[in-house]
Amino acid sequence: KQEVTQIPAALSVPEGENLVLNCSFTDSAIYNLQWFRQDPGKGLTSLLLIQSSQREQTSGRLNASLDKSSGRSTLYIAASQPGDSATYLCAVILLNSGNTPLVFGKGTRLSVIA
Amino acid sequence: DTGVSQNPRHKITKRGQNVTFRCDPISEHNRLYWYRQTLGQGPEFLTYFQNEAQLEKSRLLSDRFSAERPKGSFSTLEIQRTEQGDSAMYLCASSRDRGSGYTFGSGTRLTVV
Numbered sequence: 001k002q003e004v005t006q007i008p009a010a011l012s013v014p015e016g017e018n019l020v021l022n023c024s025f026t027d028s029a030i031y032n033l034q035w036f037r038q039d040p041g042k043g044l045t046s047l048l049l050i051q052s053s054q055r056e057q058t059s060g061r062l063n064a065s066l067d068k069s070s071g072r073s074t075l076y077i078a079a080s081q082p083g084d085s086a087t088y089l090c091a092v093i094l095l096n097s098g099n100t101p102l103v104f105g106k107g108t109r110l111s112v113i114a
Numbered sequence: 115d116t117g118v119s120q121n122p123r124h125k126i127t128k129r130g131q132n133v134t135f136r137c138d139p140i141s142e143h144n145r146l147y148w149y150r151q152t153l154g155q156g157p158e159f160l161t162y163f164q165n166e167a168q169l170e171k172s173r174l175l176s177d178r179f180s181a182e183r184p185k186g187s188f189s190t191l192e193i194q195r196t197e198q199g200d201s202a203m204y205l206c207a208s209s210r211d212r213g214s215g216y217t218f219g220s221g222t223r224l225t226v227v
Binding site for chain 1: 147156158203205215216217
């Protein structure tokens with residue numbers, strides 16, 4: 001059974017800092033990995049999608065990397081802003097999952113202090 | 115295209131009542147998913163449709179839960195005889211195919227009192 005772990009569970013940083021959020025998964029045979037952002041009481045907003053053949057994706061101040069062999073992904077946020085405060089979730093689809101959907105971690109709750 | 119739409123945004127119901135939620139996916143997406151999320155947890159899969167066919171159901175989907183997707187367009191999730199443990203955020207997502215990523219709606223927050 002695929003398990004997804006996100007460390008740390010919560011993180012508080014001052015504005016302007018660069019930071020890294022970690023995601024690990026137990027089964028390295030993944031189809032792709034997706035990072036999401038969730039604001040309190042809201043739905044999920046897709047940030048980055050990394051296909052299994054890719055090693056990283058970038059969007060603005062965000063960079064996500066993928067190392068399938070070690071079962072890890074990182075989300076790098078540059079020059080953090082108070083508006084980045086949210087919960088960040090990573091999720092994977094298994095390679096041989098058929099119809100099995102995204103499996104999520106519990107998320108990292110980020111607070112950026114002005 | 116306005117993304118994935120869910121209604122209502124919030125629902126408060128008394129224990130034992132039935133509730134129904136609606137999800138309108140992105141029009142060209144033939145895959146539709148329902149998830150449930152409780153406080154401090156990641157979303158958990160409930161069920162999956164490809165067009166109008168319900169192809170996968172989680173063990174979380176008890177007999178009190180039923181989902182439909184008539185004509186392969188919008189979907190409904192019904193919970194019968196609600197219990198306090200059903201209180202959660204119910205999220206709907208759609209995708210074009212397995213590799214193209216998921217788009218989620220804003221969710222329906224259910225509170226059973």
